[in-house]
Amino acid sequence: MSEQNVRPVQRPHRGHGPMRGMMPGEKPKDFRRTLSRMIAFLGAFKVPLAAAVLFAIGSTVFSIVGPKVLSTATTELFSGLVAKVDGTGGINFDTIGSILLATLGLYALSAACSFAQSWLMTGVSQRVCYQLRGEIARKIDRMPTSRFDETSTGDVLSRITNDVDVLGQSLNQGVTQLITSSVTIVGVLAMMLSINPLMTLIALGMLPISAVLVGMVVKVSQKHFVRQQNLLGRVNGLVEETFSGFEVVKAFGSEKSCEQTFEQVNERLRESAWKSQFLTGMMQPIMGFVGNLGYIAVAISGSFFAVRGVVTVGDIQAFIQYVKNFTQPITQLTQVSNMLQQMAAAAERVFEFLDEPEADGVADDVEAARIRAEELTCDVEFDHVRFGYDSDKPVIGDFSAHIKQGQTVALVGPTGAGKTTLVKLLMRFYDVQAGAIRIGGTDIRDLPRSCVRELFGMVLQDAWLFGGTIRENIRYGNLDATDEQVELVARAAYVHRFIMTLPDGYDTVISEDAGNISQGQRQLLTIARAILANRRMLILDEATSSVDTRTEERIQKAMDNLMQGRTSFIIAHRLSTIVQADLILVINNGDIVEQGTHDELLALGGFYAQLYNSQFQGNTD
Template structure:
């Protein structure tokens, strides 16, 4: 895969800060999953049905999970009943001894204890099987979903990435998918066991005393009202917390990546003040959210304790009247305790599932995005590309109703050097993006060696181009790996030859590890000029038929620029070259200069021809040499 397939094309509608790339841009604040979620799905049922389709291949595993959950919960539910029998036998034995009888018979009690131990062991075993199988289902499901997202990102057009922040895309591809994974693995099994526990406990309580069960069920609406009221209140606080967290993430990211600028302009105090301001709001909303949501269990316990008082009083009366055994009262109280816990869990899980469906909705929105125009069915491959490029009646606009380029015609012969100049926003970089088919044309066609680029595979087309940009792109790895990135299976000798041709071999050998020197993620252990020379070496090694140079020397000093110019002259030999330049002194020797303004070519010709016309190009050229009222002569 060529360098340019990984290098984001410059320019376009999102080349600047883009939407949301200010102080809040790039954060991960849009996600639920930190504490109680604060987002709701737009189409709950439709998204749920679509998510369930991803689970269909694992129906057998889910059936095993369901059966083991029932067995595990059932065995646990029977335990208080058995424990109640043991208590009854102990009580009856004490009464018998007090009346001169045989006293406590420990044999049946021991049998009950051993049976209880067996039930707990078997219940734990089924719980283990349930968790093991569900973990596999969850991870396989999310593995497939991640693959779909990854494949989709590779098929999306550049305009999709231009119109969204990196943080927003990462949030959907990572955080939202992780949210789905956590819910499938943990909350789904909890939901199943909670529902079974509620039903099972109600049945067991009914077998002990329908009247006492009725008292417990009367407290149920009160519990529901408490949970709904608190959940609604806390959800608003959690939503605010997530919003402030997103702002804080964006601010920290921006201050970290631009810390040199912050220090250069003495904005440290303002940065700290803004951080403190956001942090204070985050603290306030977070404190309220945690406090309110934390009140659920104490209030649930209060409601439960009210019911407990009634059960204890009425149960005691029933025992004295021999209407119920004392062990059954103990078992009933245990069941009552078991009843309140799954209720609270179910309410919490319902909220989590709502957040998960919202996350799934965001992922599905990404998967439903319009993809690039499909590749040609019978793709054409250029066996020996010469680099003859032609634009015929090309029209293009980032929006349908606002054309940037209209009816453009350019014919660039093989081996020619074409310079593209013009003011900012004239469409220079857009033209390059169209050549590499990062965007689709609204009209006309572009051909390479007479073949329409839409008839070629995108990867094949982009492999014809080599790019050296103003913003260098190097990855975390050795210098050798970075140079060899543009071409597979190269030898050490070819890498060194490319470095020599780029005038980079000398400085590489002066480094402690030479070609094995590790570059960090931002390649900050090299100067800007050295990084540029490495990208030129990479382009030389890739040996492209067509070269794109986008102001490759604008951010280096004069001496380094001279080295880079020599390297670029070596690189441009025998290749069709498109040079985007702001410093017009660097393109005087170009075979053809295209002068662009507002998406149109207003002038074209050689340097001397354009100066002689004394038009737009002459004004641009002379303005760069005006200083102290002096202008450079066009001659």
């Protein structure tokens, strides 16, 4: 295959924006159950919700009564003009002024109620979002690590950001529109019937026509909306992947191929977006056309009834306003239905996440357990440990070892042998499926996970730093450390000199992806962080893999000083870094195949000797 045909692999992507987590028309699996649970969750906000409902009803009622009151002013004005033309009287401006003031008062009350209702619902929706985000964040802390190994980071982020946002927006707008639209339909219909039942029947006759026409448009446009959102996700995915792999694209000369792929998807997006937007744009003219037909029918029938004295001119004017106000809430109720479906779908995803099983806890008081953990010796025993990420495929078969307090233990072996898995079990990221791991004679499953992890300091091959200053990243190991202590550990990790070359020194801000410093410098900072943590045991997973040989020697000295008196576990592929270890465990296929010191294992001439000699074969040659 030519390089021109190489392009980034496509991953499922939902796009970006306020509705990126769900496609148009996405529905919950169990609408009733989710809605019931959502109502139960909203029970904590029943007082502001009830007040918002009352204000919404008041706003709608005052708005509905307004045209009827205003119609009396129109009738009074018309009667006064007729009387003036006939010479039998004139226009009573005092009466008209009083009516107009009353109408203004009604509309002012409607606006005030609407403002209060909007203020209350916005507060409720944002408090709901705040509470759900907090529950999700706390849930993440209680969930087992395996859950995140099985789920993409994007899906978790989508639930805590997009789904909660969709839920809040739909709750704020949907509930309000549902109340106001329902009250408006009932109220307007009652006012129209009070004016003239026959005219009401004529006006209602227009609704089936508009419903059929709009239904036809929605049926055709829906598939284009879904296709548009899918293609938007592909476009966003292409852009994200191309930029994240920009150097690879450049290195393999695949710019043209990426451009062509983007143009193809972008053209399809343009086509589907045009169709969906055009069809949606037709709905307003259709509704307007049907509405105008209704106005004509009302005007003709109203004139007929006015001539016969059945209705007044003001009643006709009010009726026309009611006809206009009647069709709008019906359209809004259709939108509310989709909005409630979206809200339920988002709520369902959030509740599914909150219902996920949590990591096993212990019954002991955490503070008491922490004191108990501090009193333990740092002897570590692996007693016939068995574990597999898939229970049918064990990674660790039957692992047993005893490490004395203060020993430096190296775990070596080929890739996939189970070295990092042992560390995950030791930190209780996972629990063993058989056997036990004991620290100071206590099964670590009898201690809270937080207490177990507080015993260890870690330096991983994948150096993780957060967006913040260098000082804050180092201090992450001990939040109470002083600036002098931060500088001291930075010197011990041989990173102080580099820091002082930066414009802002320790106050230099590291970018979100730590792209403004090298991989080796990142690793030095994580080593400084581990030194500052000053934990009783250490785990070093390829801690010097990204530094040069000279710096590695310096760091090795610092780490040797740090490991004095501490039980330390070192995972290393460069075997030259662990020759001074007190005990080397050679692991293959999840079991210990050899153990001893460096010299003992070399003299044995077995698996370790083969690994060691293979790394220095080139130097020997």
